[in-house]
Amino acid sequence: MAKTEIRMTGSGGQGVIMGTIIIAEAAYADGKQVVQCQAYGPEARGGSSKAETIVSDKRITYTKVIKPDLLLALTQVSLNKYVDCLKNKAIVVVDEDIVVPEEVEAIHTVYHLPILKGAEEVIKNKMSANIISVGVVNELLHVASQKSVEEAVLNHVPKGTEEVNLKALHYGAQLVQEAHK
Amino acid sequence: MPSKLIEKTMRVNRLPHIWCPGCGHGILMRDVAQAIENCGLDPDKVVIVSGIGCSSRAAGYMNYNTLHTTHGRAIAFATGVKLANPELNVIVITGDGDATAIGGNHLIHACRRNIDLTVIVFNNNIYGMTGGQYSPTTPHGEKGTTAPYGNIDYNFDIPQLAQAAGATFTGRCTAYHAQQAIKLIEAGIKHHGFSLIEGLSVCPTYYGRKNKKGDSVKMLSWQKDNAVDVKAAAKMTPEQLEGKILIGELSRVDNKEEYTDMYMKIIEKVGGDK
């Protein structure tokens, strides 16, 4: 596969860094080349958080995402901050309440998905928004096999939450499938 | 001719030492050596760690594994030695400036950890190596080359400081009371946990001269007249104790687990001992 650049953004504590790690780990387990990195400020909670994963069949030299193939934003602030920097005809995933500028809707493929609401009301675990996001991203890009993503999720979630997080992962994929219908 | 003790415990070819005539450090160093002997320790398993200053030169004269480190850091180096190999008997010889000024942070944290080190502070109430500047134990109002108008700092009570920080053995001895000092240091070495012993030294060259304390004999006589054993002090009134200094074992806690013991348990628990 060609080099695929993924950027996940949100506010600190939403787990977007972990989301990109899970995707990277899954793709790496499938034999792909990956890099993952993040930028963060002094806040452990709140503030804005940006994390990136690049997946490729070839060796990855430069470690940062330049123009993402996919931008996922869980907050309006993070969308505003990163929406100007996208690859041509990129995929933009935002939480359903986020307002996306019309010109962005015009050039890119935008998905408005109930990620935060789904975590709270369907999965009944606010902390699972990032895992839903992983499900969304992989359903859109298929950078890793389902089995590897599931294993990577299980490697990183707290004991006792395995089932709920796998449910979140599948829910993410389902959101995309429904949007495509 | 050096005595049998000196012959056995000192590097005789490194003597005479660099300390001034009348300095109390030589007596205290001998007390430490005698205490090590009395404990029956294998000299190969004894490590003397020191920092920088007059007191810290002691390490070089003593015939053990000796580590003369950087200013203030003796206790931190010693922590590494002890944790790396808990079988070693690690004794720190340090001074009032080395232990409580530049190295004060390491001192209180080693107390807090209750790591099995024996720290002996040769307290001469002054920075001797640099020529007589006031230290954290220079009494309030007295003089140093950097306190020409009298010292306005208040001084530390080192054993109290250590006790408050968590040391499980504290005591004080003087250069004059050699027999008591040897016994106290011995008890400190035998104590399984952090021991702090303040050894009151005398510095006739700087502290004494600057503050008109007289010669070494006079300064040692002052120790003789003003040090009260803690047991005797228990029977004395506050008035009688006015201006006196307490010597002997000042505090002791025996039921607090030692640091390296706890760490070895962690290793055992996670399987690293296999």
Add this chain to the structure above:
Amino acid sequence: MAKRFQLLQGNEACVEGAIAAGMRFYAGYPITPSTEIAERSALRLPQVGGKFIQMEDEIGGIAAALGASVAGLKAMTATSGPGFSLKQENIGYAAIAEIPIVIVDVQREGPSTGLPTSPSQGDLMQSKWGTHGDHPVIVISPSSVQECYTECVRAFNMAERFRVPVIFLMDEIIGHLREGCELIPPEELTISNRRIDRNFNGTLAYAVQEGNYVPEYAPFGEGDKFNVTGLFHDLDGFPTNDNNITDSQERRLLDKIRMRRDRIEKWEEFDCDDCETMIICFGGTARAVHGAIEDAKEMDFVKLGMFRPITVWPFPEEALLKIIKDNKHLRQIIVAEHNDGQMLLEVQRVVEGRVPVDFLGKIDGTTITPSEVIEKVKEVY
């Protein structure tokens, strides 16, 4: 049994490499962006029978690590800018007392507290000259997670072989980067241990035995009672004011590195034999330069090459001079680094005007990008 291939952060790979190299003691103090090194050491060391201690401050961290090394364990401490400044005095102590130790500095934007979470390479000169006095030092800088593992092994090997402090000069770019890492087991690696002599019994602890270039060593507690000091000392380890002894000791300390550069230097050359513009960089910056070289190939652009010191001190000057001599197409050198021109000074010193030397630097806490490299090449071509 740990998986051989893992997705790891640079900081984590550094710890795994250190443990593979034989590290059994870590002492340090938390500081961004190096903290993961302490965290993983705390987790991993007791599992292999090693010891971890979080000290009360940065100085205590290096001091305890040095104490452990004297007691015979391979030891490491890690920090970042402000902590690296605090550790300097004891780096000099390690140099004069010849105590092996690895000091990791994950560089962040400075000076002072600076930008704690942003990358920088501003400690390059400090890593060589940070402690006072002339002193030997080896500095190694990795530019991938894999190198965090393998080069950390080499850092330990150098420290043990030469009895010197080795600085493992990482940067935030690599420290926080996650990528694949092969955890090569120790039995497949070259591991150097300090040479132990248990028979000198304190007499000449600092004498160099025949056929060696550093004094052999005996850990405390095994019967060779000797003295270790930060004062200039004679072959017996005891302080001396003798100027002749001071001179010979100091020269031996410097020469043990200077005379053996061939065993210490390491660098990467990429298209250096026929490039027109050669970019010199180290650590995380190399990733952007590599990206630029790839982009240039697709663009039918100037032929670019990269020269990357992996051992940054001593600087691989002979290798650089050889490229300049052999590559007839070379018309420009650009030094790219995340500082105001530190390696630049060294390159200018070595190149001595044989080829024009230009500079691409960044000190705003963001990383140099491949397109910035390309722009710079265009500008100076």
